[in-house]
Structure formats: C-alpha cells, structure tokens
Amino acid sequence: MSATQGANRFFRFRTFLFFVCGLAAFPVRAAPEHHAWCDALDKRLLSVDGASCRKRAFVPGAFRSVEGRPLMLLDVPPAALPTASIASAFAPPAARLRWRPPAMTPAAIPPPVAKPRGATRILLIGGIHGDELTSVSIVFRWMEWLDEADAERHHWRIAPLANPDGLFAQPARRTNGHGVDLNRNFSTPDWPRDALDYWRKRTGMDPRRYPGKAAMSEPETRWLQGEIESFKPDVIVSVHAPYGILDYDGPLQKPHRFGRLNLSQLGVYPGSLGNFGGVHKNIPVITIELPHAGAMPSMEEQRQIWNDMLNWIRRAWHQGQRAEDRGRRTDRESGIRNQKTSCPSSFSGAKRC
Numbered sequence: 001m002s003a004t005q006g007a008n009r010f011f012r013f014r015t016f017l018f019f020v021c022g023l024a025a026f027p028v029r030a031a032p033e034h035h036a037w038c039d040a041l042d043k044r045l046l047s048v049d050g051a052s053c054r055k056r057a058f059v060p061g062a063f064r065s066v067e068g069r070p071l072m073l074l075d076v077p078p079a080a081l082p083t084a085s086i087a088s089a090f091a092p093p094a095a096r097l098r099w100r101p102p103a104m105t106p107a108a109i110p111p112p113v114a115k116p117r118g119a120t121r122i123l124l125i126g127g128i129h130g131d132e133l134t135s136v137s138i139v140f141r142w143m144e145w146l147d148e149a150d151a152e153r154h155h156w157r158i159a160p161l162a163n164p165d166g167l168f169a170q171p172a173r174r175t176n177g178h179g180v181d182l183n184r185n186f187s188t189p190d191w192p193r194d195a196l197d198y199w200r201k202r203t204g205m206d207p208r209r210y211p212g213k214a215a216m217s218e219p220e221t222r223w224l225q226g227e228i229e230s231f232k233p234d235v236i237v238s239v240h241a242p243y244g245i246l247d248y249d250g251p252l253q254k255p256h257r258f259g260r261l262n263l264s265q266l267g268v269y270p271g272s273l274g275n276f277g278g279v280h281k282n283i284p285v286i287t288i289e290l291p292h293a294g295a296m297p298s299m300e301e302q303r304q305i306w307n308d309m310l311n312w313i314r315r316a317w318h319q320g321q322r323a324e325d326r327g328r329r330t331d332r333e334s335g336i337r338n339q340k341t342s343c344p345s346s347f348s349g350a351k352r353c
C-alpha cells in the first residue's frame with residue numbers, strides 16, 4: 001500500500017468516525033405524543049385516518065385521563081389572525097393550572113354574556129361518553145371542513161375525545177377510568193345538594209350515571225372546565241349519541257333543527273355540561289345527539305348538521321349583537337348611563353342580566 005492510499009484510508013475512517021459520533025450526539029427526536037394517540041384512534045375508529053390526524057397540531061392538555069392517557073386539544077384560530085396570535089393561542093399548562101374552581105354557592109350570579117366582537121370562539125367537544133363512538137368520528141369529519149369560508153372565520157378549540165379511557169375500554173363504556181359519568185361531574189351550584197341524591201333516587205344508582213364523589217373529582221372534568229375558564233368560548237358544542245335530537249341550554253334564541261335533528265330539550269341535570277355552561281356560566285351550549293352511537297349519519301346528513309350549526313351560530317350571535325347595540329343606543333338616548341343594566345330583548349336569558 002502506497003503512502004497516498006494509506007492517507008486516503010485514514011481520511012475515510014476519520015470521516016466515518018465523525019459521522020458515527022455525530023449520530024450519537026444528536027439522537028433521533030421522539031415522535032410527538034399525539035402521533036401515538038392518532039394511531040390508536042385510527043385502529044379504534046373506522047372513520048378516523050391516523051395519517052391526517054398526525055398532520056394536525058394537537059397538543060396534550062394540562063391533565064391526563066385517570067388511566068394516564070393524554071387529553072388532546074387542537075386550537076384553530078380564525079384565518080385572518082396574525083401568526084403571533086396563533087403562537088399565544090394556547091396558554092402554557094402551568095398557567096392554565098392556576099385556574100381555581102369557582103365558588104359553588106346556589107346564589108352565585110351568572111356573569112353577563114360576553115358578545116364576540118371579533119371571531120366567535122367555539123369549543124367543540126366529542127366523546128365525553130366513551131361508548132358514543134360516532135361523537136368522536138364526526139368531530140374528526142368536521143375538522144376537515146374548518147378551512148371553508150363559513151368555518152374559518154371562527155376561533156375553534158377542539159377536544160375530539162374527552163373520555164379516552166371510556167373509548168379504549170373493551171367494551172367501550174360511558175364512564176371514565178373511575179366509573180364516573182363525566183357529564184354529571186361539572187361543578188354546577190346544585191351539585192353538592194342534589195347530584196348524589198338525584199343519582200340514588202332518580203336513576204336507581206345506575207352505574208352509568210354515577211356523578212363521582214364530588215364535583216370535578218375527575219381529571220377529565222377539571223381539564224374541560226379549565227378550558228372553558230381560559231378559552232372563554234362564546235359557544236360550546238358537545239356531541240353525543242344515540243338519541244337523534246338537538247338539545248340547547250343558554251342565553252341566545254334556541255336553534256330548532258340541525259339536519260334531521262329537532263330541538264328536544266332534555267332538561268338539565270346536576271353536574272351536566274349543559275347545566276354548568278348554559279345555566280351557570282350563561283354560555284350557549286349546543287348538545288348534538290346523533291342517531292346512532294356506532295354508525296355514522298350519511299355524509300349528506302353530517303354536512304347538513306354542520307351547515308345548520310354554523311348558520312345558527314352566525315345568526316344567533318348577529319341578532320344578539322344587534323339587540324345589544326339597540327339597547328345601548330336606547331340607554332344613551334334616555335340618559336341612562338349605566339349600560340350594565342340593559343338587557344337585549346332577544347335573549348331568552350334576559351332575566352339574568
């Protein structure tokens with residue numbers, strides 16, 4: 001071997017060493033946690049595509065489920081929002097954990113409705129009951145339509161699967177990892193007095209409707225309630241199955257029909273989201289009950305429910321806004337300075353103003 005060949009071999013070996021050491025110094029970054037979550041959903045639900053799910057910027061919420069699964073959120077600001085605002089759309093988990101539960105006194109006065117002057121903020125929740133599979137699938141379907149004109153004007157925060165332990169149980173179950181019905185665990189003012197009593201006497205201690213030992217005893221409920229406090233939605237949409245109806249709680253004019261789902265108000269229960277959001281916090285809460293828990297509505301019906309919902313949100317808030325503006329003008333003209341006392345006439349919840 002000549003001296004030149006020896007030198008070439010030495011340089012090739014040295015390059016090889018640099019390459020190996022470089023790999024060791026920069027280990028391959030682990031896939032984001034939401035990739036595994038998307039893959040698990042892909043396996044569990046026929047209509048969820050793991051690859052499309054992985055492309056979305058899901059982030060884990062400030063809490064994990066009882067069994068340690070991530071509680072994933074997607075934040076989709078309105079299309080016109082500057083990039084800087086998008087970066088700050090999510091509060092860091094530590095900041096969100098600073099939230100404290102509200103005082104639970106029956107005399108608590110609901111806050112006034114905060115009218116959206118800019119983009120309407122919509123919190124969309126699926127799968128709060130783990131055995132209602134379509135309620136998760138349809139949220140993923142609607143996410144595909146968020147960049148359409150009617151949807152992209154809104155600021156969306158989306159929790160497609162609020163009860164992962166229930167969905168991934170075999171068989172799927174309504175309750176969470178502690179056997180608690182999350183939709184009876186929100187901190188409504190009537191919870192301490194009525195929730196367990198209602199469960200014992202009215203449901204016959206139905207284990208599917210157990211409200212928990214205390215309001216907000218469950219991490220999934222604390223997470224959702226924290227998101228309501230920090231995101232301050234103008235509308236909450238919660239998807240369920242299989243009653244095939246539309247339910248509504250809150251201050252705006254009621255919707256009457258989304259697709260084939262007609263309004264049928266089921267009443268409020270101690271600890272339910274409709275009670276907490278719609279009655280206690282005065283936020284419009286739309287509850288969509290799909291007709292089947294295991295079979296999706298036709299694509300045409302999925303589209304119709306979505307379109308009708310967006311139309312209602314646009315019209316209801318627009319009417320509410322105009323009514324409020326009229327109220328302010330009237331107040332000014334009559335010399336009444338304290339605008340806080342004005343109640344928009346179109347609000348069914350005006351008695352709370």
Ligand SMILES: [Zn+2]
Binds near residue numbers: 132
């Ligand atoms: Zn349900």
